[in-house]
Amino acid sequence: MENLFFKQVSVIGVGFLGSSFAVAIRKRGLCNTIYGFSRDPKNLEKAKLRGIIDNYSLDIREICEGSDLIVLATPVGVFLQIINEIKGVAKNNCIITDVGSIKGRLVYEIESVMPEKVFYIGSHPIAGGEKSGADNAKADLFNKALCIITPTENSNPEALSILTNLWKSLGSKVELMNPYKHDEVYALVSHLPHLTAYALVNLVSDINEDFIRFAGQGFKDTTRIAMSPPEIWRDISALNKENLIKFIGILKDNLSKMEGLLIENNFVSLENEFRRSQRLREKLK
Amino acid sequence: MENLFFKQVSVIGVGFLGSSFAVAIRKRGLCNTIYGFSRDPKNLEKAKLRGIIDNYSLDIREICEGSDLIVLATPVGVFLQIINEIKGVAKNNCIITDVGSIKGRLVYEIESVMPEKVFYIGSHPIAGGEKSGADNAKADLFNKALCIITPTENSNPEALSILTNLWKSLGSKVELMNPYKHDEVYALVSHLPHLTAYALVNLVSDINEDFIRFAGQGFKDTTRIAMSPPEIWRDISALNKENLIKFIGILKDNLSKMEGLLIENNFVSLENEFRRSQRLREKLK
Numbered sequence: 001m002e003n004l005f006f007k008q009v010s011v012i013g014v015g016f017l018g019s020s021f022a023v024a025i026r027k028r029g030l031c032n033t034i035y036g037f038s039r040d041p042k043n044l045e046k047a048k049l050r051g052i053i054d055n056y057s058l059d060i061r062e063i064c065e066g067s068d069l070i071v072l073a074t075p076v077g078v079f080l081q082i083i084n085e086i087k088g089v090a091k092n093n094c095i096i097t098d099v100g101s102i103k104g105r106l107v108y109e110i111e112s113v114m115p116e117k118v119f120y121i122g123s124h125p126i127a128g129g130e131k132s133g134a135d136n137a138k139a140d141l142f143n144k145a146l147c148i149i150t151p152t153e154n155s156n157p158e159a160l161s162i163l164t165n166l167w168k169s170l171g172s173k174v175e176l177m178n179p180y181k182h183d184e185v186y187a188l189v190s191h192l193p194h195l196t197a198y199a200l201v202n203l204v205s206d207i208n209e210d211f212i213r214f215a216g217q218g219f220k221d222t223t224r225i226a227m228s229p230p231e232i233w234r235d236i237s238a239l240n241k242e243n244l245i246k247f248i249g250i251l252k253d254n255l256s257k258m259e260g261l262l263i264e265n266n267f268v269s270l271e272n273e274f275r276r277s278q279r280l281r282e283k284l285k
Numbered sequence: 286m287e288n289l290f291f292k293q294v295s296v297i298g299v300g301f302l303g304s305s306f307a308v309a310i311r312k313r314g315l316c317n318t319i320y321g322f323s324r325d326p327k328n329l330e331k332a333k334l335r336g337i338i339d340n341y342s343l344d345i346r347e348i349c350e351g352s353d354l355i356v357l358a359t360p361v362g363v364f365l366q367i368i369n370e371i372k373g374v375a376k377n378n379c380i381i382t383d384v385g386s387i388k389g390r391l392v393y394e395i396e397s398v399m400p401e402k403v404f405y406i407g408s409h410p411i412a413g414g415e416k417s418g419a420d421n422a423k424a425d426l427f428n429k430a431l432c433i434i435t436p437t438e439n440s441n442p443e444a445l446s447i448l449t450n451l452w453k454s455l456g457s458k459v460e461l462m463n464p465y466k467h468d469e470v471y472a473l474v475s476h477l478p479h480l481t482a483y484a485l486v487n488l489v490s491d492i493n494e495d496f497i498r499f500a501g502q503g504f505k506d507t508t509r510i511a512m513s514p515p516e517i518w519r520d521i522s523a524l525n526k527e528n529l530i531k532f533i534g535i536l537k538d539n540l541s542k543m544e545g546l547l548i549e550n551n552f553v554s555l556e557n558e559f560r561r562s563q564r565l566r567e568k569l570k
Contacts, residue, residue: 128499146499173501188489189500193507196481198562199539204473204566206535212565214431214460215474218513219569221506222478226566228503230559234552241547248544250491252537254484259533262526267519274515277483280490280497281292281511284504 002189002197004104004165006068012060014038014047017099017128018073019137024170027139036095037063046207047134065089069166072098076106077235083110083120092117093102095159099125101186103150103179119159122150122179124186125172129151132229143171150179174185192251195244287525289450291316291353296369297345299323299332302384302413303358304422307337309455312424322348332419350374357383362520368405377402380444384410386471386477387524388435388464396439404444407435409471410457417514428456428489435464444504472528477536479518480529482511 009031011018022034036053037060038044044056051103057063064070064086072079079098090096096110096118107122114120126146147167151160167174177185201223204212237244296303296318307319321338322345323329329341342348349355349371357364364383375381381395381403392407399405411431432452436445452459462470486508489497522529546555 069460121544126499146501148499185499188492188496192488193485193504194488195543196485196540197507198559199536199543199565200478200481200557201562202539202558203477203532203536205561206471206539207473207532209565211470212569214411214433214470215569216431218510219474219478222482223566223569224506225503226559226562227570228559228563230556230563233559234368234556236554237547237555238550241550245544245547246549247488247492248540251484251488252540254487254491255481255533255537258480258484259530262522262530262533263525265526267523270522271519272516273487274483274511274513274518276490277486277511278513278515280494281486283509284497284500284508285512 008033008067009069010035010064010067012037012072013074016131019052019134020141023137023139035063061089070096075232075235076100076102090118094118096120097123107179118128119156147172148177150182169241171233190245197223201226293318293352295320295349295352295355297322297357298359301416304337304419305426308422308424320348333378355381360517361385361387378561379403381405382408388444389468404441409433426442432457433462435467446502477532487512
């Protein structure tokens with residue numbers, strides 16, 4: 001891991017993840033200057049005041065010109081639009097990555113519009129949760145966290161090596177994964193659980209909103225991610241809809257199975273379902 | 286709250302909740318002697334060694350005879366059987382309560398077999414979670430936690446007053462609730478979320494168990510309660526099956542609604558569903 005250093009880094013989107021990335025690479029001494037872009041000047045001003053970014057502009061092309069590393073940290077729904085705006089100014093050997101929860105076809109779509117000497121490879125740090133805003137920026141957010149990198153058969157090996165070392169330098173445990181497999185896995189272990197958490201809370205409001213105050217820690221934990229920003233999860237849902245539709249179907253089948261066991265008074269089999277789940281969940285402890 | 290003191294207390298079941306109750310009342314100086322009962326002599330020996338109980342017997346009648354307060358802290362499925370075993374030895378003015386998650390018809394069934402001068406009123410402290418065993422006993426478990434007490438039209442007012450003061454002395458915020466309403470509310474904010482957590486983990490194992498290692502904090506929180514003891518949740522599910530069947534149906538409807546919005550590419554409405562959920566969940570923060 002020799003010589004990992006970026007003279008100029010551009011962070012597109014200075015919310016919780018983008019800001020945390022900025023403070024993390026600065027803390028590890030991996031860069032000289034960090035530029036920030038956001039649609040909201042107030043966020044940029046705040047990020048600059050807090051020393052998260054060195055400077056900003058409301059012109060995204062100005063921000064990206066001459067950077068060695070560009071990190072997309074906006075909602076995934078606008079990645080392609082951003083890429084199309086900046087691809088003309090990205091310098092040769094610039095590495096572009098992102099911190100979004102969607103890969104799959106999007107990765108290939110971004111690749112297909114890349115200039116020859118600009119290298120896009122997707123990243124998905126498994127960190128963040130329901131927090132938002134530069135105020136919460138955490139330099140250690142990625143330390144000891146998993147980071148999925150999703151190269152394709154077209155990825156530049158040197159860029160992949162630099163990106164892998166970058167995340168490792170932030171303390172992340174890097175796993176390489178095919179972009180489509182990524183979206184299947186994360187539909188299962190993240191996207192569907194988000195939709196389910198939203199649905200569980202909505203069920204309470206369907207019956208009686210006031211009942212929410214009787215909830216204990218179990219409900220709080222189970223539905224914590226229902227506090228996640230709706231616009232982010234709208235984009236993720238839209239871009240992973242095929243996997244989500246498939247897994248919602250299977251989840252409904254699993255719920256129907258439990259419903260059937262309740263109706264038949266087959267509590268031995270119901271307990272076995274619980275036990276199968278408990279056993280796997282214990283592995284994550 | 287004058288003069289709240291129990292000379293002899295019997296705790297039936299010395300798991301996490303029963304043991305925590307024992308150490309809590311002792312810490313607050315609310316009792317003289319605590320007797321424990323369990324089907325497992327090893328648990329009793331451990332609880333005695335740790336000073337959680339003063340003494341034990343494998344004869345539940347011996348444990349309950351002469352007690353001023355008897356607390357059932359076993360799985361709810363055996364409450365009625367225990368009540369039938371001990372009702373003959375309970376002394377006059379003895380108060381019997383429990384710490385179980387099911388009330389409803391069970392409360393009336395227990396009431397119906399009570400001797401005239403023995404008073405059963407149900408309690409449900411909203412505390413505990415997936416922990417188990419006397420090793421984890423926490424004297425402050427009930428402090429600042431909600432405790433639902435479920436008196437009926439038959440409940441003795443003085444016994445209700447004593448029981449209310451007991452939980453308040455442990456720091457709990459007491460709410461009185463009709464037993465049937467209790468089971469509806471807790472199907473919604475606790476029992477169904479448990480079944481859903483079990484189902485989400487089982488969905489991962491249906492697809493590929495190995496994917497579990499890619500899960501982040503969101504999945505961990507959402508499915509933490511899938512580590513809860515299966516036998517306890519079997520009993521709870523069995524005794525609250527009507528409410529669970531009703532709410533599983535509505536949860537499936539809510540999931541189908543999201544599925545439909547994904548199929549129609551109606552992401553504006555999907556975001557509105559998320560937003561409605563986020564807004565209610567924020568109230569619990």
